[in-house]
Amino acid sequence: MKNTFKISALVLAFAGFAFGAKAQTTTPTTTTTTSTTTNNGIRYSIGVDAGIPLGNFKDNYKWNLGGSVQADIPVISNQLFVTVNAGYNNIFGKKDIGGVAGADVTNFQLIPVKAGLKYFVIPNFYVQGEAGAAFLLNKKDVGVNKSTAFVYAPQVGVQFPISANGNFIDAGIRYEATTKYATGVDQSKVSFLGIRVAYGF
Numbered sequence: 001m002k003n004t005f006k007i008s009a010l011v012l013a014f015a016g017f018a019f020g021a022k023a024q025t026t027t028p029t030t031t032t033t034t035s036t037t038t039n040n041g042i043r044y045s046i047g048v049d050a051g052i053p054l055g056n057f058k059d060n061y062k063w064n065l066g067g068s069v070q071a072d073i074p075v076i077s078n079q080l081f082v083t084v085n086a087g088y089n090n091i092f093g094k095k096d097i098g099g100v101a102g103a104d105v106t107n108f109q110l111i112p113v114k115a116g117l118k119y120f121v122i123p124n125f126y127v128q129g130e131a132g133a134a135f136l137l138n139k140k141d142v143g144v145n146k147s148t149a150f151v152y153a154p155q156v157g158v159q160f161p162i163s164a165n166g167n168f169i170d171a172g173i174r175y176e177a178t179t180k181y182a183t184g185v186d187q188s189k190v191s192f193l194g195i196r197v198a199y200g201f
Helices: 002-025 055-059
Strands: 043-053 061-076 080-093 108-122 125-136 148-161 168-180 189-200
Touching (some): 043 080, 061 108, 108 148, 125 168, 148 189
Antiparallel strands (some): 125 148
């Protein structure tokens, strides 16, 4: 029930951003700057990332918080971009597992580095797919035998300008998952539903 509520909250938050983007694109005085965002050069963004674990991973972890930087490199002007993304993600372990006081799960501390493609299906609305490696900073603390795993992340989002000089807001919702950090242990695969809200320039 709690996870269902959290997922609903994320979806509602994303819907709010989408509504804001639609309102921005219908302003009659900004028809030339709202096609997808800004100028035709490389676009940079700094964002806050949050999410809730899914699958077996949610048995021991409750939510995650982090940040990321991203560069969008144009391939087809205002429509197709190559993306490069790096960040930090702290996934918080549950406390008092099984009702035992002090039986706390150690946080997962990850640095994901990904690259992919971002395609604007219509102005301001995009689909994105990224893949790369997620580096575990505290391998010994969480008791696994691998410090690196393959990571992939399909995403949908909205991107809209907030100023005439090309600054923008980028808000996306994604599914992110990794391969196993412990051989033969399904619960060592990280997976979560996440949201990223970023300021771009």
